[in-house]
Amino acid sequence: MSPALIDAKSTESAAPLKPTSILHRTPWKPPVAVSAEGSYITLENGQVLLDSVGGAAVACIGNGHPEVVKAIKDQVDKVSYVYNMQLSNQPAEELAKYLVSTGNNAFELCGFVSGGSEAMEAVLKLGRQYFWETKQPQRKNFIARQLSFHGNTVGTLSLASNPARRAPYEAILNHEVFHHVSPAYAKRFQKSDETEEQYVERLRQELEDKFLELGPDTVIGFVAETVVGATSGVVPPPKGYLKAMKSVCDKYGALFILDEVMSGMGRLGTLHAWETFGDGIAPDLQAIAKGLGGGYVSIGAVLLSKKVADGIRDTAGYWKHGHTYQAHPVACAASLAVQKVIQNEDLLANARKQGAYLSSLLRKRLLAPNSLAAPYTFDIRGAGCWWGIEFDFNDPGATKVDLKGQSFAITVQQRALENGLIVMGMAGTASLDGTKGDAILLSPAYNVTKEQVEQIVDILVKTVEEVIREHLQ
Numbered sequence: 001m002s003p004a005l006i007d008a009k010s011t012e013s014a015a016p017l018k019p020t021s022i023l024h025r026t027p028w029k030p031p032v033a034v035s036a037e038g039s040y041i042t043l044e045n046g047q048v049l050l051d052s053v054g055g056a057a058v059a060c061i062g063n064g065h066p067e068v069v070k071a072i073k074d075q076v077d078k079v080s081y082v083y084n085m086q087l088s089n090q091p092a093e094e095l096a097k098y099l100v101s102t103g104n105n106a107f108e109l110c111g112f113v114s115g116g117s118e119a120m121e122a123v124l125k126l127g128r129q130y131f132w133e134t135k136q137p138q139r140k141n142f143i144a145r146q147l148s149f150h151g152n153t154v155g156t157l158s159l160a161s162n163p164a165r166r167a168p169y170e171a172i173l174n175h176e177v178f179h180h181v182s183p184a185y186a187k188r189f190q191k192s193d194e195t196e197e198q199y200v201e202r203l204r205q206e207l208e209d210k211f212l213e214l215g216p217d218t219v220i221g222f223v224a225e226t227v228v229g230a231t232s233g234v235v236p237p238p239k240g241y242l243k244a245m246k247s248v249c250d251k252y253g254a255l256f257i258l259d260e261v262m263s264g265m266g267r268l269g270t271l272h273a274w275e276t277f278g279d280g281i282a283p284d285l286q287a288i289a290k291g292l293g294g295g296y297v298s299i300g301a302v303l304l305s306k307k308v309a310d311g312i313r314d315t316a317g318y319w320k321h322g323h324t325y326q327a328h329p330v331a332c333a334a335s336l337a338v339q340k341v342i343q344n345e346d347l348l349a350n351a352r353k354q355g356a357y358l359s360s361l362l363r364k365r366l367l368a369p370n371s372l373a374a375p376y377t378f379d380i381r382g383a384g385c386w387w388g389i390e391f392d393f394n395d396p397g398a399t400k401v402d403l404k405g406q407s408f409a410i411t412v413q414q415r416a417l418e419n420g421l422i423v424m425g426m427a428g429t430a431s432l433d434g435t436k437g438d439a440i441l442l443s444p445a446y447n448v449t450k451e452q453v454e455q456i457v458d459i460l461v462k463t464v465e466e467v468i469r470e471h472l473q
């Protein structure tokens with residue numbers, strides 16, 4: 001069997017193809033990549049894959065961009081490492097300046113870490129430090145949402161509410177200071193007799209009730225993914241939602257915190273997701289990561305509003321948190337180069353343009369009256385270079401599709417790989433207990449071409465129809 005031919009129906013029969021010393025994250029052994037150029041990845045067996053999701057919504061300008069490769073090489077030649085508690089470095093200073101200056105006046109300071117989970121841990125601790133320094137030490141609670149993901153550390157797993165990822169660790173998670181309210185997922189949870197405005201008001205009231213239950217002056221902040229990523233498959237908030245939630249935070253002096261690890265840094269066609277979906281508001285604290293380094297390096301960052309920056313500058317004056325690799329010179333040089341490529345090549349405009357084309361083709365092909373997939377295509381949503389396709393097999397009028405206990409989305413993900421396309425399949429996206437729902441995530445590089453968009457849609461639609469056809473009752 002070729003490395004790419006993974007048996008989607010039975011993970012047991014997909015035994016390791018070659019011995020591996022890696023403790024992998026999947027029940028099957030993933031094929032090994034040996035080279036990559038742009039969005040094309042070559043495997044050990046010679047098969048070439050088109051990556052339509054940038055790995056995990058990370059590789060936003062593809063692999064091997066010459067400007068980034070050069071920046072990394074140059075930086076290794078200059079300074080490869082200094083310890084951030086003793087020395088700062090030029091690329092870190094420059095990247096911070098870039099992030100503050102491009103933030104639409106929302107941010108005054110920036111702190112670096114090495115990835116998304118670290119960024120969200122840092123956000124939690126910065127929120128706490130802010131209230132510690134400003135003499136409100138009684139503030140200790142965080143309110144986040146069900147069906148969310150904020151990282152895989154104990155703190156960020158406790159903060160978020162992703163049932164599958166939490167399950168084995170529930171016993172060691174912190175249930176004392178992390179609390180949850182409903183997701184903002186209109187397509188699934190807005191009631192049929194409710195307008196969008198009424199739905200938003202219900203969610204606002206629920207947050208306010210939670211503040212009152214906990215004691216409003218004990219809350220550090222409300223935390224949300226601006227657009228929900230992997231947990232429910234690119235779910236933008238209803239109109240007015242983020243503004244309404246921020247109004248509750250403002251009323252009780254708590255922080256409004258956004259996790260843009262996946263949704264930010266251009267993925268939706270604007271640098272920050274709140275510029276597309278934020279109703280004109282900006283966060284007090286924000287985490288970014290994936291698109292920041294574009295996959296070239298491990299990096300994440302925390303962006304501080306003037307309010308939080310002042311609270312810390314006027315008191316301690318420094319960050320009581322840190323890691324060995326934060327503000328790493330090579331990571332910062334690579335990220336700065338990635339961001340300059342996006343700016344110089346006008347890639348956000350391309351992301352918006354090709355994203356609109358991608359979504360129109362997806363709708364045309366998946367929802368066409370004669371499409372095998374139409375009765376099961378529940379929703380196509382997103383913006384820029386980030387789209388989610390949600391499937392649903394419960395329409396009583398449609399021919400039954402029986403996956404025999406396997407997830408449709410994961411089956412499609414694996415079959416797509418055999419067909420030459422990398423997509424991300426997510427299961428358990430549509431119910432609060434994480435047991436129902438199938439979504440496919442697409443996040444092509446911002447420099448995706450029209451021809452690649454067509455190739456992505458062709459292979460994906462073919463794959464979806466293949467899997468449906470094989471499981472029709």
Ligand SMILES: *Cc1c(COP(=O)(O)O)cnc(C)c1O
Nearest residue numbers: 115116117149150151229261262
């Ligand atoms: C990926 C992700 C994280 C965690 O980032 P890692 O780099 O995997 O640690 C946190 N929040 C969101 C919304 C993410 O998508």
